[in-house]
Amino acid sequence: MAKIEVNKVAEILKKNELPPAVLRRVVEEMNLAVQPDPGDAEAPPAVKKQFVVLLSDPEDRMPKHDFVAWVLQIPETESVATTQDRINRAAYDFNTTKKGRLLPVRTHGDAIENIPAKAFKESDVWVKTKTPVLVLRTDNEIPRE
Incomplete structure (x- = not known):
């Protein structure tokens, strides 16, 4: 699937004459969707353990x-x-x-x-x-x- 920047999507929606309130809500939702999840941060690899x-x-x-x-x-x-x-x-x-x-x-x-x-x-x-x-x-x- 092709990736496109949020700004370009906002411009396309603006050209198609969407109401400003709907445009603002859509752009805000897209910005939230592209934010990385804090739980998805790359965790360090698990340390291998052994019994003693x-x-x-x-x-x-x-x-x-x-x-x-x-x-x-x-x-x-x-x-x-x-x-x-x-x-x-x-x-x-x-x-x-x-x-x-x-x-x-x-x-x-x-x-x-x-x-x-x-x-x-x-x-x-x-x-x-x-x-x-x-x-x-x-x-x-x-x-x-």
Whole structure:
């Protein structure tokens, strides 16, 4: 669609002898229509975010190496000790499917990254991060100065 300036439209309407009151209302409406909306201003691109698991280690029991982890959810009424069994059950079920027979999962990492959410849901576990995230250690103290 061709764009035309409001002034040219006003001149064309004036040549066609429109009443001044109607001409003024039309020009005002056109000026309002061409004003940019304040909500349409170009917003800065969204910042990509990542999950981080912060591990409290005040007694310095964990080794000094980097770790990776996955963020999962299980029902609140269940013990967290059952999480690995839930992943194993989902992996066994997945490996019996056609896709699982072609590309079986052998580790917890493979299972979390490759098994669809539906299979995990049947085992009452929900994967929040399919890719591993870095685990940071802290001594759980805020420095005084």
